[in-house]
Structures are given as C-alpha cells and as structure tokens.
Amino acid sequence: xxxxxxxxxxxxxxxxxxxxxxxxxxxxxxxxxxxxxxxxxxxxxxxxxxxxxxxxxxxxxxxxxxxxxxxxxxxxxxxxxxxxxxxxxxxxxxxxxxxxxxxxxxxxxxxxxxxxxxxxxxxxxxxxxxxxxxxxxxxxxxxxxxxxxxxxxxxxxxxxxxxxxxxxxxxxxxxxxxxxxxxxxxxxxxxxxxxxxxxxxxxxxxxxxxxxxxxxxxxxxxxxxxxxxxxxxxxxxxxxxxxxxxxxxxxxxx
Amino acid sequence: xxxxxxxxxxxxxxxxxxxxxxxxxxxxxxxxxxxxxxxxxxxxxxxxxxxxxxxxxxxxxxxxxxxxxxxxxxxxxxxxxxxxxxxxxxxxxxxxxxxxxxxxxxxxxxxxxxxxxxxxxxxxxxxxxxxxxxxxxxxxxxxxxxxxxxxxxxxxxxxxxxxxxxxxxxxxxxxxxxxxxxxxxxxxxxxxxxxxxxxxxxxxx
Numbered sequence: 001x002x003x004x005x006x007x008x009x010x011x012x013x014x015x016x017x018x019x020x021x022x023x024x025x026x027x028x029x030x031x032x033x034x035x036x037x038x039x040x041x042x043x044x045x046x047x048x049x050x051x052x053x054x055x056x057x058x059x060x061x062x063x064x065x066x067x068x069x070x071x072x073x074x075x076x077x078x079x080x081x082x083x084x085x086x087x088x089x090x091x092x093x094x095x096x097x098x099x100x101x102x103x104x105x106x107x108x109x110x111x112x113x114x115x116x117x118x119x120x121x122x123x124x125x126x127x128x129x130x131x132x133x134x135x136x137x138x139x140x141x142x143x144x145x146x147x148x149x150x151x152x153x154x155x156x157x158x159x160x161x162x163x164x165x166x167x168x169x170x171x172x173x174x175x176x177x178x179x180x181x182x183x184x185x186x187x188x189x190x191x192x193x194x195x196x197x198x199x200x201x202x203x204x205x206x207x208x209x210x211x212x213x214x215x216x217x218x219x220x221x222x223x224x225x226x227x228x229x230x231x232x233x234x235x236x237x238x239x240x241x242x243x244x245x246x247x248x249x250x251x252x253x254x
Numbered sequence: 255x256x257x258x259x260x261x262x263x264x265x266x267x268x269x270x271x272x273x274x275x276x277x278x279x280x281x282x283x284x285x286x287x288x289x290x291x292x293x294x295x296x297x298x299x300x301x302x303x304x305x306x307x308x309x310x311x312x313x314x315x316x317x318x319x320x321x322x323x324x325x326x327x328x329x330x331x332x333x334x335x336x337x338x339x340x341x342x343x344x345x346x347x348x349x350x351x352x353x354x355x356x357x358x359x360x361x362x363x364x365x366x367x368x369x370x371x372x373x374x375x376x377x378x379x380x381x382x383x384x385x386x387x388x389x390x391x392x393x394x395x396x397x398x399x400x401x402x403x404x405x406x407x408x409x410x411x412x413x414x415x416x417x418x419x420x421x422x423x424x425x426x427x428x429x430x431x432x433x434x435x436x437x438x439x440x441x442x443x444x445x446x447x448x449x450x451x452x453x454x455x456x457x458x459x
Contacts, residue, residue, distance in 0.1 A: 003377070003420070004377055044444050074442075122346075199371040222375065223376070
C-alpha cells in the first residue's frame, strides 16, 4: 500500500515574525507564528515546516526558544531549518520538540555534515532542502543562503550524493515559482523523484488543490509543501490560515 | 509516578508538556537514583539505535530499565526508537545489545519497488490484532504518524499488538503483559493519537 500523500504548510520566519514573499524576495510580515501554529493544529494538518530564512545570512541558527513554544502547540510532526551547521544545534532543536531538521546551505559547503547528522540522529530526521532556479539553458542551478549564492554542483549529482550521505528526505524548492501560486515546477520535481529512493517533498508555486493533485499524479513526490496557499486568501492576499478539507484530501489521494 | 526517560537524544518535551496540560504527573528520569518511586516508564526515542544504547549505558540505566520492565513488571511504553530499543538488537547498529526485554529483533526495510521510499514517513493506519486498553477511545479509522527505516520483528505473533502495511505487514505496536511499544509517534498523531499516551498514563494494568 502506498502512503497517503502528505500536504504540508510551510511557515517562514524572519527571527520571531512570520513572513511571506514571492520568489524569495519582498517578504512581508504576516503575523505571529504561535497563533498560526494553533490554527494549523486545529486544522489537523499532516506536518508543518518552519524555516528561518535570514538565519544563514545573519550567521545564526533558528531560535530553539521559539521552536519550543511552537512545539508545545503542535500535535503533529514538524521540521525546522535555518542556519543549522552543527550536531549540537540539531540536538537542541530536536530536544525542543522538532521531529526533523532541514539542512540547506551548510550541506552545500560541507556535504559530510549530512552524514554526521544522520549518524547521530538517524536519517529519518534529516531533511536536505535544495533551492533551485532555472538557468537560461533550461537547466537548473542550486542556490544557497536563501537563494542568494549560486552553487557549482549539478542538481542531479547533488541529489545522489546527499542520498548516499544519509539524507532522509529531500525538500525541493523552485525559486522561480515560490510564492507565485501559479503551480509547481512538475518537470523539476519529476527529475528528482525519478532518481531518488528517499521521500521527496515538492514545494514552490502551489496555489490551489489542482496544483497539489497534478504534482502527486505526475511525479512520485511523497509530499507537497506550500506557504501562500495556506496563509493567504483571495487576490489581495489577505492573511487567512486555512487548509484543504477532508473531501479535497480524498480527491488528492485518488 | 510516571517516569519519562531522558536520553538527551530524544524529544521528550513533546510528550511531557502535553501530559502537563492533561494534568498527568510525571518525572523526568536519567539516572538510576531518579527511578525511585517510579511506577510507569515511557521511553521515547528518535535517532540512531547504537547512539541511544550508548547513552543508556553512559547514564548507567540499562540494568534498572531491564529490572523494572521484567522483574518489577512496571508498565513500560517505548515510542518509535524507544520500541526498537526494547528488542535484542538492530541492523542499524550490528553488535550493539538492545534492552532485550521483548523477544524481537529490529531490521531494516528493503523494497525492490522504488515507489516505496525508505524511510517510511507519513500517516498510515494500524490494525489491532487483539483488544488492548491502550487503544481505548482512539479512533482507529484515523491514521497515525510514522517516520522510521527500521521495524521490529517479534518471535511470537501474540506479542504483536497491531500491524501496519507498508510493502509488507509489519509490527507497528507491541504488547507483552506490562510492556508496550509503538513504532509510530502517538504524541505527533494529532489529539486522537495522543490519547494513547494519556491512556498509558492513567490506566491501571
């Protein structure tokens, strides 16, 4: 039996506040993370992802104090990321109540960190997050530091390497589509799920239920994560915490 | 008093804070002295089998855990890796002895079908093999949250409390007299799942 596809709201933190942008830019403040978590908890979402998007750039790590407060409201698993580059930080975040940590920039500068992390805590709690942007030749480049620094390594090589190093899941994010709510980059997702034997969380661009359905139909993604879709409502992007209904869930799983 | 074992590598807060809200008294234990007055034990766990057993030995609590579970027959609940630690050993750490309080081994998932990803991560259903007080008032139509690459194989079918299908029907929880184990995370399976932890905390076995 295949698992039900997971649908995961992603919340972006800038320090203590919740923000959301478009294509990794123009972030606006949308509210208090604790309140958002309480609402998502009542909506019984599958999982949550919290990413502190300025942590790596500011050479700090996502605050374990905030994670502790969020964990107390969460009756579901959640992943945290932002500036993690030491085993001791992972220990602190797991202890605070996170189920998994997401590693991005530090894995690109030192891929053995993934091995060290999975050896210590098990693969199941190590998510490697990859931010990619399309280049003019139609291929993809990986970016670190919240989409600001272009990396040299090829995407598919990197996916194979991180699997070998013990990554437990891959979070693949399209910078071009992120925040646009125009649909996910299905070719990108498919190229990753075709070569991976670990679960892939696809993200970047989901705006409605059809986008989620087509991602699950056209690729072997295990989960889709989305930000805007679950925190905004309507054309004016008014803040409204929401989630898909039970019926919509069934439609996705068909 | 309910004791929650703190190995430093497990996220115990997600359990004790919620128990606190449900007005359940507990104590966090991490040394042999802490076990005084403990009448129930929860052993949560995430992470690596070998590292966790090492930590148990560093804390010098292997003997007392085994004694409480087998001789004193104190209700004992292992969660996720905590359930695997109750077995004799795991393919994750060859040569490392588990607690060995259930007659079982922990082995790795292995599938030829590439669409069955490992780890088994996500929401899946459990099917009870027999009546079990730990599942009272739990809606089993709702799924529970799993995240693991290894699973437990019991020597005897009667020790298997529930099964879950992922490529194979594997043992998703165990029950042997006073001993319980859950491969999934009840504390991360919405309020419905947390009922299992609350049941364990309040039921007299």
